[in-house]
Structure formats: C-alpha cells, structure tokens
Amino acid sequence: MESSGIHPTPDEAAAALLDAGSARDQLAHRLTLPSWFYTSICLAIVVQIATLAVGVADQTSAGIGLAVAGLVPFVLVAVVQLVRFRRLNGVWVGGLASRVVFGGDAAASTVYFLAMGAAIWAAFEERWWLVGLCAIAGGVGYALCGVRWMRSYRGDPAAHSRGESVLLLVILVVPVLAGAVLLVGAS
C-alpha cells in the first residue's frame, strides 16, 4: 500500500483493512479474565444485597451500619479484579469496568434493583429465606449479564470497549457516597 502512495490498489486497501480488523479482533479475543472473576462478583453482590436488605429492614443504627458495611466486600472485589485484569492483559477496558463490574449495563442494573427491592420487601416481612433467595438471584443475574457483555464485546470490540464518561460516574457515585455518609452520620 505504501508503495502506491496515496493510490493503493483495491487489493492493498482490502488487505490493510482486513488485517487491521483481524488484529483488533485478536486483541479482544486474547483478553482473559482473572480467576474467579464472575464468581467473586456474584458473591459480592449476594452479600451486598443481603446486608442492605437486612440493614434497611432493621431500621436501627446497627442495621444502617450493616447496610453500608455490605458495600465494602463489593468495592474490594471490584478493585482487586480490575487490577488483576489490567496486570494480566496489559490493557484497560472501560466497558468491562463500568458495565460488568459496576453494573452500568442496563440488564445488570435492572436485575440488581429488582433483586434488591424484592429482598428489602422480604426482609420487612421477615421471610429470611426469601431474602437469601433474592440476593442469590441478584448475584447470579448480575454475573450472567457480565458473561453476556463479554460475549458481545468479543463480537464487536470497538462498539463495547468504552466505559461511561468520568462525569457520569461522578454524578452517579457522589450522591451514593454522600447518602452513605449521611446515613452513618445520622445513625
């Protein structure tokens, strides 16, 4: 192609494009997830939903503390797995962080909030087995949405590689953190 200057032949142009696309797809397919990736996220979400439901239903300062404490394992798992992914592959994929780990995917968010709502209702009704069931369903659904995203990513890496903008993350995270601080302070 370079030999032709700005007038590449059709074959040269086609070959360059195919080669570029193939290199991109190979990069996407080479990426491997750290061990226990989905399992750890699933468990962290199960713990988070269960502690939140029990804590909210308890309606005491200890309960609120429990709800906030439930976030700790999730944050730890998220940070550790993302750091491991980066070390393992030498790349950062914003879409993986925001959509798979932090639940920015629409389906993951829906599953999470449905499970959380049901778990809180079950906790107020003191149906503890149902709290556990909802938490497990939420965790499994969240992880399965991650599996689905990864499949979509490998099918079309360019369309899925980007995460949410920093501004959007700040808009979402700041109120949550402020709410948590206020709850702990009030309790």
Add this chain to the structure above:
Amino acid sequence: MGELNRHLLAPARLKLTTMLTAVSEVEFAVLRDGLGVSDSVLSKHVATLADAGYVRSRKGTHEGRRTTWVSLSPTGRRCSATTSQCCARSSTASTDPHCPKGSGERVPSVIDAAVPEEGVIMWHATAQGPAALVGSSCDRLG
C-alpha cells in the same frame, strides 16, 4: 488530501488505531506484539499519531516496571468509528450523516475516487471486498 490520509495511509498506523478501538488503554508491549513491529517503529508511529492528536500516550507502570500506555484520543476514536462505519457500508449507499459525501457508494472505478472539494480519498476494493474511506471529514468531526 486531509491530515488523516497522511497519518493513516501507513498500514501499521491504520492497524494501530483499529486495535486501539478495542480497548480504552493498552500497554506499549502488548501493542508492539499485536502489530509485530519493533519498539522503535512503534514509538515512531505513536509519536506521529500523538502529534496529529489521534492518540495519547502516558508513562506508567506495568508489572513493576516503567512503561508507556497508549490510548485513542476522542478525535482518533471518532475518526476510527467513522472510517469503520463507512467501510461497513461499502456495498450499499451510505445513509450515515457522519460518512463523507460519496462513501459507501459502489463506484465502478476500482481505484481511488477523489472528492477534491472534501479532500477525501476513497479506496475502492473489488465488488466482493471492503472499501476504505479515509478522509478529512474526521478533521471536521474532531
């Protein structure tokens, strides 16, 4: 011919920017291995594209050693997306407003069809193959 043409005419640079669309940021060695080039060649390509504003590079660490991380700039990402969208429509007339005039139209001529007023050079592949369109429209988009 627009700036983008000059910068992406080298197949390695086209490949580099296309690879970068799959990730948010990539470590230098991973990119080098994927492209199959030497450190110095990759450094040169990255520097050229960084000067043109299509990629960004920053110093960081990876596995305890200092290295360089490379990513597409917003302009570079828009250009890559536009290029691939237009290429994907190579067999039918494009309706994408981001695609420069004439993109995606099947032109009988097998070699370049220049659209001088837009500074666009189109590469037309054979009827069965893809067509590349790399033009200064990306400069406008950026």
